[in-house]
Amino acid sequence: MAGIGPGPLAGQLLADLGADVIVIDRAEAPADKTDVNRRGKRSVFLDLKSEEGRSTAQALINRAGIVIEGFRPGVMERLGLGPDDLDETVIFGRITGWGQDGPLSQSAGHDINYLGLTGALAAMGTVENPPSPPLNLVADYGGGTMFLLLGILAAVFERQTSGKGQVVDAAMVDGVSAMMGLIHTFNARGKWSENRASNLLDGGAPFYRCYRTKDNLFMSVGPLEPQFFALLLEKASLPAEHGMDQNDPANWEERAELYAQAFTRRTQAEWSEIFSGTDACVAPVLSMIEAAAHPHIAARKTLVEVNGVLQASPAPRFSRSISTEINTPRAVGADTADIRKELMRHRKPND
Incomplete structure (x- = not known):
């Protein structure tokens, strides 16, 4: 209907x-x-x-x-x-x-x-x-x-x-x-705060949020696992000892400010090149038009133009x-x- x-x-x-x-x-x-x-x-x-x-x-x-x-x-x-x-x-x-x-x-x-x-x-x-x-x-x-x-x-x-x-x-x-099953699990275990931007997946963690770059664009950062977080610290020239207490919320606010400062030192293109091909779980935040031209999206033909209209290809694939x-x-x-x-x-x- x-x-x-x-x-x-x-x-x-x-x-x-x-x-x-x-x-x-x-x-x-x-x-x-x-x-x-x-x-x-x-x-x-x-x-x-x-x-x-x-x-x-x-x-x-x-x-x-x-x-x-x-x-x-x-x-x-x-x-x-x-x-x-x-x-x-x-x-x-x-x-x-x-x-x-x-x-x-x-x-x-x-x-x-x-x-x-x-x-x-x-x-x-x-x-x-x-x-x-x-x-x-x-x-x-x-x-x-x-x-x-x-x-x-x-x-x-x-x-x-x-x-x-x-x-x-x-x-x-x-x-x-x-x-919301995972979020309900966090809540049941006392691992979820109802204060926005103070939790693991809502932007509270300094390793799971977006950061502004030198050219006023953004990078998405999300290395939850310690081995991936270590790569973020290395590639962004951040203190390696942060890996010791990655999941301690007491440190998050201070470290978020430090990480924010670090990301403003380079452009989005520069950070994209630094993290490209790594397991640091860092990727540029693109517009819909920019997304279509990204090498990965383009290679998979995830976004295509049909009669001049940009749209997604059928999903999933078999x-x-x-x-x-x-x-x-x-x-x-x-x-x-x-x-x-x-x-x-x-x-x-x-x-």
Whole structure:
């Protein structure tokens, strides 16, 4: 079902891997080559308020066997497209921020709100400023898209045994909370402080944060393991004895200032050359345009241009299976006639 955010990305990732993904759209629109989430998909325009539109949508979903929707709970039911309106074999992927039940299930929200409720957002950012939202990568796409895909693929696997579909309730608050297993472990062991930028992975450690360079750019520094930390100290001409008590938070604030001073002595390009090919776990912080030109990203063709639009190549990669070619998004509703013909060919006598 057409929407924004995590649902369209889920469809894109499946289409990248070769799935026939059809978007049910409520209006027609010209092709937009910049709408990356629509690449590789087909589109059908249906008036879901009409009986013909609803019946066509039902037939299309039943034939597909999987549907993805991101509406508030109850909307699909009111459209006559809820789980009870479809074949029992259909896997019904429902992706929302709050989930299908609970006090907030009918409330509006966005990534930052879902992230805020899980405890994750409170740990992001600096001490002096409010928490910093990590784009919409964590709740929408991490806790949402990826858990939806996990649930759908698990349901497909289970359907091979049961012969039945089921509802996948992918709530972003659930997914984000599930991703915080390591942080919950730290907390349970008394190794986590609720003060931002004072912990191992939130920028508190001087060996896990970003530093400004001489040319006002940044380097990402993250040698958690002692052998890698030793390389950082060596390459940055920092005191080797810091390796003796690397994980003692009592030293972190003072050492962070020292390390910050050290990194301002060279440019980002100079530091990149110094650390290139080492295990010091230091890398430049690049813009999206710069990332595409980086030798490693370029060698793997991780980012490519398609008709002038920079975008990611299909992921993950497989040893035998080959992902589909990236196709520029077609016009919204462009495949309506062809899809209707396909449905007619596959109609059962009693349909």
